[in-house]
Amino acid sequence: AQKITQTQPGMFVQEKEAVTLDCTYDTSDPSYGLFWYKQPSSGEMIFLIYQGSYDQQNATEGRYSLNFQKARKSANLVISASQLGDSAMYFCAMREERSNYQLIWGAGTKLIIKP
Amino acid sequence: DAGVTQSPTHLIKTRGQQVTLRCSPKSGHDTVSWYQQALGQGPQFIFQYYEEEERQRGNFPDRFSGHQFPNYSSELNVNALLLGDSALYLCASSLGDRVYGYTFGSGTRLTVV
Numbered sequence: 001a002q003k004i005t006q007t008q009p010g011m012f013v014q015e016k017e018a019v020t021l022d023c024t025y026d027t028s029d030p031s032y033g034l035f036w037y038k039q040p041s042s043g044e045m046i047f048l049i050y051q052g053s054y055d056q057q058n059a060t061e062g063r064y065s066l067n068f069q070k071a072r073k074s075a076n077l078v079i080s081a082s083q084l085g086d087s088a089m090y091f092c093a094m095r096e097e098r099s100n101y102q103l104i105w106g107a108g109t110k111l112i113i114k115p
Numbered sequence: 116d117a118g119v120t121q122s123p124t125h126l127i128k129t130r131g132q133q134v135t136l137r138c139s140p141k142s143g144h145d146t147v148s149w150y151q152q153a154l155g156q157g158p159q160f161i162f163q164y165y166e167e168e169e170r171q172r173g174n175f176p177d178r179f180s181g182h183q184f185p186n187y188s189s190e191l192n193v194n195a196l197l198l199g200d201s202a203l204y205l206c207a208s209s210l211g212d213r214v215y216g217y218t219f220g221s222g223t224r225l226t227v228v
Contacts, residue, residue, distance in 0.1 A: 004157070035215075037219075042221050044211055046219075047217060097204065100171055102160035102173060105158050108157055
């Protein structure tokens with residue numbers, strides 16, 4: 001079974017609009033962390049935002065926020081005021097405490113910002 | 116402040132050959148993790164090295180092996196290459212067990228022909 005599901009293979013968004021990238025996860029571990037990374041064409045994974053399973057508030061980092069709905073097991077990334085430089089692949093990933101050191105990744109969403 | 120450096124950036128190998136990929140971690144980091152990212156997919160965890168020992172391993176065959184040196188740099192070795200080993204190999208460094216603090220390199224693109 002997929003542990004991380006990203007249902008949007010690709011998205012087109014107009015510049016300056018907000019965009020939501022979907023991520024659902026599956027775990028029975030009560031302690032886990034959720035991550036979003038951006039991967040431009042250069043290949044490097046760039047950390048965007050992190051949410052711990054016990055965090056009471058949704059994480060925010062500048063234009064990025066994470067809409068964490070624990071009961072629904074979803075962790076959607078919201079990018080406000082999108083920019084042309086936001087065009088990239090976006091990956092959701094999870095770390096379960098029991099598996100310790102590895103990140104489990106979704107298949108990614110390709111985001112293209114239109115001018 | 117140098118980030119994670121991986122070499123080479125691109126590599127073409129023939130089936131059955133062996134390959135070594137290299138990774139220098141970010142300054143101050145002591146832990147190196149390796150991931151394989153096939154085209155159009157998310158990364159898959161290969162293994163993690165800490166204190167020159169393999170600390171955790173993902174679901175990869177023994178053809179995949181690694182090493183960490185005293186200066187924290189690391190190598191990933193793949194023997195008996197298969198066409199399916201063609202992928203982007205990403206190295207991530209961190210301090211201790213802080214997955215939160217991963218820094219990734221730009222990867223090595225391996226093509227097996």
